[in-house]
Amino acid sequence: MTLGRRPLVIELAGVYGFCPGVRRAVEMVEKHLREQGPLSTLGAIVHNTQVVERLRAQGAAVTSSVEEVRTPAVAITAHGAGPAIYEAIRRRGLVLVDTTCPIVKRAQESARGLAAAGFTVLIYGETAHPEVQGLLAWTGGQGYATMSPAEVPAPKEGRLAVISQTTKEREAFWEFALAVAGQHKSRLFELSVVDTICPETGRRYRAAADLAQRVQAVFVVGSRNSANTRKLAEVVRSTGVVTHFIESAEEIAPAWVRGLQTVGVTAGASTPNEAVEAVVQRLKRLGGQP
Ligand code: SF4
Structure with missing residues (x-):
């Protein structure tokens, strides 16, 4: 037999x-x-x-x-x-x-309102990212974007507001805000920290890290030009599981699944369901599923 x-x-x-x-x-x-x-x-x-x-x-x-x-x-x-x-x-x-x-809109309203109220608006985010460029523009010249507390200039008139690019990690944002506050405490008269972070990216990171505990390899599906998908792949890789960051199903080499019993699949916030479904179908074929 x-x-x-x-x-x-x-x-x-x-x-x-x-x-x-x-x-x-x-x-x-x-x-x-x-x-x-x-x-x-x-x-x-x-x-x-x-x-x-x-x-x-x-x-x-x-x-x-x-x-x-x-x-x-x-x-x-x-x-x-x-x-x-x-x-x-x-x-x-x-x-x-x-x-x-609508979540970005809320962050823009915070940027505009805080600048209008006389705060220097510090944005925790990547300066070149289009969302951050938009947030900066809504501060009407009263804003500054960085992810390094050391780069933050002294706030004008001692009034500082800190907001975040919506896709950043909450913990890192609060660490940044507290570090900046500590650095400038002798000059600060008023500090406002507004958490403008979107819960969606964090939910994907946590679910992917959780999945990584139960499988032998994880396939992260999405474009290489997507910052949130790259970060998702980093989160998965940091758990120690074998990680394949792929844009499409055709990239999967048969050797990647040979001898495996369990694999996981996840995708960034910019990846359509069709791409994920194509990956699942190819994995099924390579893994001997009907
Ligand atoms: S991750 Fe999605 S839901 Fe969250 S702010 Fe960006 S576009 Fe909106």
């Missing part, structure tokens, strides 16, 4: 893939394309090559500035934009599809 090998068990993370903000943005763009025709997006609507290509085929061009727009409508991405962009869109008479995530 020949004993067949046991098929590979594939487990998905408890939370993975598109976050509500990205799903909403993609749906708003798709609805506009369907009902009103072509538009341009100011930057990629989502950091995922497959989704951007699919939308491009339906009539969504990607541009880097309002001046370059050659369609009647323009979409602001879920990362949001500063007031000058809204003004440029208005001046050109373009139809605006504003897909700014």
Whole structure:
């Protein structure tokens, strides 16, 4: 009698893939394309090559500035934009599809309100990231972005507010805010710390770390240009489990699953379900599942 090998068990993370903000943005763009025709997006609507290509085929061009727009409508991405962009869109008479995530909108309102109240607004985040550029713009020149407490200049008039890029880790943000406060305590008259962090990315990190405890290898699906997917892969790798960061199912080498009994799959907040489903199907084929 020949004993067949046991098929590979594939487990998905408890939370993975598109976050509500990205799903909403993609749906708003798709609805506009369907009902009103072509538009341009100011930057990629989502950091995922497959989704951007699919939308491009339906009539969504990607541009880097309002001046370059050659369609009647323009979409602001879920990362949001500063007031000058809204003004440029208005001046050109373009139809605006504003897909700014409501959580980013709240962070922008904090940035604007705190600056208007006379605070120097310190943003914990990556200066070059489009969301941080938008937040800075809403401070009207009263803002500064960094992730290093040593770089923070002395706040003007002793009033400092600290907010965060929405996708940062909560613990690291509070450590940063407390370090800055300690550093400038002799000059501070008023300190305001506003937690503008979105819970969605943290939920994906925790679910992926949890999954990593139960399987022999984890496949992290998403574009390499997605910061949150890269971070997700880092979180998984830091648990010590074998980690494969892949953009598509075709990248999976048969040797990666040979001899394994359990594998896990997770995906960043910008990865569509189709990409995850394609990975699961390929793993099933390679693992001998019907
Ligand atoms: S990660 Fe959070 S803040 Fe960013 S788009 Fe998704 S829901 Fe919005």
